[in-house]
Amino acid sequence: MEFWHHGQVHLVPADRAHRPAIDQHRACEAIAAIGDRDRVAAWARRFDLLSEPGRLTLLLAIDSAGPISVTDLATAAGMSDTAVSQALRLLRTAGVVEPQRDGRVVRYRISDPGIRPLLKAATT
Template sequence: MYFWHDGQVHLVPTDRAHRPAIDDHRACEAIAAIGDPERVVAWARRFDLLSEPGRLTLLLAIDAAGPISVTDLATAAGMSDTAVSQALRVLRTAGVVEPRRDGRVVRYRLSDPGIRPLLAAAAAEGGTVSPAARS
C-alpha cells in the first residue's frame, strides 16, 4: 500500500497494508521513525544491558576511566571481582566492551560507540559528565 504525503510516495510494509490509516502522513512519519526492525532490536538489546544496575555501573565507570582493570572496577563499583567478571562476560559477549591485555592485567574499554550517548545521558542525570561526552 502507498500513501502520498508532501508530494512523496510512502510504502507501507506489506504485512501492515491491510490496516486502515486515519492520518496517512502520521502513519508514514511513524514508519520512518521506527526504521529498520533489526536496528530496533539492536537498540533494545543495548537498553536491556543497561537495565541491570551492576552492568550500568560498570559501563559508567569504564566510560569515565577506561581502559580499567577488573580489580579497579570492583573497587569503584563496590562489587566483588567475581560479580564484575560475570557482568563483563555478558557485556563482552554483547560486544559492548572489549578486553585488552597489559602484561598480567586485563583492562576493559567500551567497544560500542552507540552506547556512549546513553551513558552520557545517565551520567548527566547524576550531575557528572563522562570524559567521552565532553569531547
C-alpha cells in the same frame, strides 16, 4: 499500500497494508522514523544491557576511567570480583566492552561507541 501526501508516495509494508489508517501521512512518517527493525532490535539490546544497575555502574566506570582492571572496577562499583567478571563476560559477548591485556593484568575499555551517548545521558 500506497498513500499520497504532499505529492510524495508513502508505502506501508505489505504485512500492515490491511490495517486502516486515520492519518495516513502520520502513519508513514512513523514507519519512516522506526526505520530498520534490525537496528531497532540492536538498540533495544543496548538498553537491555543498561537496565541492570550493576552493568550500568560498570559501564559508567569503564567509560570514565578505562581501560580499567576487574579488581579496580570491583572496588569502584562495590561489587565482588566474581560479579564484575560475570557482568563483563556478558558485556564483552554483546560487543560493548573489550579486554586489553597488559602482562598479567586485563583491563577493559568501551568498544561500542554508540553506547557512550547513553552513558553520558545517564550522568547528566
